[in-house]
Amino acid sequence: RCNLTACSSKMHPMWQGPLAVPGGDRQSPIDIVVRKSVLDTELKPLKTTYDPKTCQQIWNNGYSFLVEYDDTTDKNTLKGGPLQDTFRLCQFHFHWGETNDWGSEHTVDRRLFPAELHLVHWNADRYSLFEEAVMEDNGLAVIGVFLKVGKRHEGLQKLVDALPTIRHKDSVVEFTCFDPGCLLPANTDDYWTYHGSLTTPPLTESVTWIVMKQHIEVSHDQLAVFRSLLFTSAEEEVQKSMVNNFRVQQPLRGRTVRSSFT
Ligand SMILES: NS(=O)(=O)c1ccc(C(=O)NCC(F)(F)F)cc1
Ligand SMILES: [Zn+2]
Numbered sequence: 001r002c003n004l005t006a007c008s009s010k011m012h013p014m015w016q017g018p019l020a021v022p023g024g025d026r027q028s029p030i031d032i033v034v035r036k037s038v039l040d041t042e043l044k045p046l047k048t049t050y051d052p053k054t055c056q057q058i059w060n061n062g063y064s065f066l067v068e069y070d071d072t073t074d075k076n077t078l079k080g081g082p083l084q085d086t087f088r089l090c091q092f093h094f095h096w097g098e099t100n101d102w103g104s105e106h107t108v109d110r111r112l113f114p115a116e117l118h119l120v121h122w123n124a125d126r127y128s129l130f131e132e133a134v135m136e137d138n139g140l141a142v143i144g145v146f147l148k149v150g151k152r153h154e155g156l157q158k159l160v161d162a163l164p165t166i167r168h169k170d171s172v173v174e175f176t177c178f179d180p181g182c183l184l185p186a187n188t189d190d191y192w193t194y195h196g197s198l199t200t201p202p203l204t205e206s207v208t209w210i211v212m213k214q215h216i217e218v219s220h221d222q223l224a225v226f227r228s229l230l231f232t233s234a235e236e237e238v239q240k241s242m243v244n245n246f247r248v249q250q251p252l253r254g255r256t257v258r259s260s261f262t
Pocket of ligand 2: 094095
């Protein structure tokens with residue numbers, strides 16, 4: 001639980017005021033208030049098809065670490081759920097805290113998770129490049145998966161082993177044969193969905209968020225390796241640990257969060 005004292009300190013950016021964004025009335029992340037979410041029986045099951053061979057590289061962009069895929073073909077697609085079009089995976093990344101007490105961007109009835117996975121897809125039916133789609137209100141679809149600390153995630157270990165090779169900002173290494181599907185929970189039929197934004201600059205309001213109800217488990221040690229990454233590049237004198245790379249929660253502004261389950 002995030003008690004007020006812990007949150008009021010500078011160590012815990014959780015309760016800073018919402019970062020003002022001109023005209024921002026669909027900003028992310030948000031707190032998902034379960035009893036206020038509305039069941040939508042029209043919501044379909046999610047359909048994901050991922051090809052591990054299209055995994056290309058892993059790199060530290062100074063906010064998080066990204067695993068990037070070849071999105072020039074329809075090899076990695078997301079369909080169904082709340083989506084009318086076919087979306088292509090371009091990358092996935094995580095957000096985490098300095099301790100296991102917080103780190104996720106979304107919360108469920110104010111419950112914080114130690115980390116959150118984002119699988120970022122763009123609308124390939126309507127746009128020809130990710131960079132175009134990111135500016136359009138139906139351009140992106142991001143799947144959010146909460147992480148809890150528990151048993152070791154075998155599929156994640158290959159990624160964890162690569163992190164020490166990209167400790168500094170702007171470092172990149174080749175990373176192949178990784179199935180992002182192994183990071184999805186067993187049940188992908190139960191999710192919440194709402195219209196929101198990127199949670200890092202430029203904060204564009206182009207994201208259909210699909211937040212999984214079921215979390216995945218990773219071990220304490222696996223998460224500790226995330227925290228060994230650095231925000232700073234190799235040249236900078238003062239090295240800063242890459243932790244608490246989550247945005248503060250944003251006002252709902254009258255939006256409805258729909259659920260695919262009761
Ligand atoms: N944390 S998030 O909302 O899933 C998220 C996903 C993607 C990006 C991203 O590609 N920013 C670079 C861009 F597109 F040029 F702006 C930022 C945040
Ligand atoms: Zn993210």
